[in-house]
Amino acid sequence: MPSSRWSAPGVILGALTTLNALNYLDRYVAAATLPLILADLAISDAQGGLLQSLFIVAYSLACAPAGWLGDVGSRLRLVASGVFVWSLATVASGLAPTYGWLLLARAVIGVGEASYAVVTPSLLSDCYPAERRARVLGVFYAAIPIGAALGYIVGGVVGEAYGWRAAFFIAGAPGAVLAFLLLRLTEPTRGAQDVARGAAVPLGFRPSLRALASRRSYVVNTAAQVIYTFTMGGLATWMPTYFVRERGLPLGSASATFGLLLVVAGFAGTLLGGRIATAVARRQPGADFIVSGWSLAASIVFTLVAVLAPQPAVFWPAMFVTLLLIFVNVGPLNAAMANVLPAELRARGFAVTTLLMHLLGDAASPWLIGVASDQIGLRVPVLVTGCLLAAAGVVLLVGRGTLEADLVATRATASPQTEGVR
Secondary structure (H helix, E strand, O other), rough: OHHHHHHOOHHHHHHHHHHHHHHHEEEHHHHHHHHHHHHHHHOOOHHHHHHHHHHHHHHHHOOOOOOOHHHOOOOOHHHEEEEEHHHHHHHHHHHHOHHHHHHHHHHHHHHHHHHHOOHHHHHHHHOOOOOHHHHHHHHHOOHHHHHHHHHHHHHHHHHHHOOOOHHHHHHHHHHHHHHHHHHHHHHHHHHOOOOOOOOOOOOOHHHHHHHHHHHHOHHHHHHHHHHHHHHHHHHHHHHHHHHHHHHHOOOOHHHHHEEEEEEHHHHHHHHHHHHHHHHHOOOOOOOOHHHHHHHHHHHHHHHHHHOOOOHHHHHHHHHHHHHHHHHOOOHHHHHHHHHOHHHOOOOOOOHHHHHHHHHHHHHHHHHHHHHHHHHHHHHHHHHHHHHHHHHHHHHHHHHOOOOOOHHHHHOOOOOOHHHHOO
């Protein structure tokens, strides 16, 4: 393949999207095998939830340095290193002889995934212009439900047949090999697709935070994603266990069914979200917040049915619609963030948001649900957590005007030359 092909936006998008699927496969194979891990290591629900919470804490703390490195150095080398580290740590999870070693392996996975996740939106934003980013990021983030579904399916089916350790081996091996593919790609020029050319943003820590906070839609976006991630992290960790305990389903069946619903609803929702937001933006400048806000607010109806209905013919379709609505917001919210941040601040902006939404969000929810479950069972904690999605939607709808104002300000900084070309 000629070297020019390795710099093509489609090739970069395809490679990063494929590895993003592996990212989430490795992340959620632990959730699918959690009932087996609890029994094999003889640990409580609180300790089981801590496996995911500690992973998220390590992930969150690694986001800030990864973001700063992504703004000053080679992003492709950084993400390749992250893929290799998390893949090896996933394999090591299957080798862990004790609960403590498994905790450590999960923490290392978090560090590796952070080095990938906070930098890739910046890379893709330099491959495509602003008006195409919602759709492109929708494609990239469509790998989330695919990877998560594979994690549930691999964990449930392989774990039930061969044990939870085998599931970790299968999940981790591909990424360790494919990490080297990223080193063949040609990194795009930073800011190549941006029409706005404002004043340079300093690299200092405090000036960077002030520059981020000055964009009010960035703050609103981050706040909504904190609430959203708290809910998603908790539910993603405990739903397979919930269906096994509360609905009496076999682990393989529960994980496989949930995984299949997740991949179809998540893939469709992520792609639809980007397309719908692009269409609505022709009439409403705050479309990214409008589409995301209403989809999250509407999900509460179906979440209640999915958790409370006893019949599979009712709760599985309701779960499908909930997942569909949840994933509609992924592309628009990330595009909204990319479009209001200058290129030289973008990786840091995604890093700070990722740190906050995980440290304040799903770092706590898996453990808190586990603690509550030890006392009162899983049903009430799962139900309360699911209802918080509507709160995230309200935050976005109330803050819609901040996005409109920031987009106007961003366009106002465009240089005359680039405006003419546009």
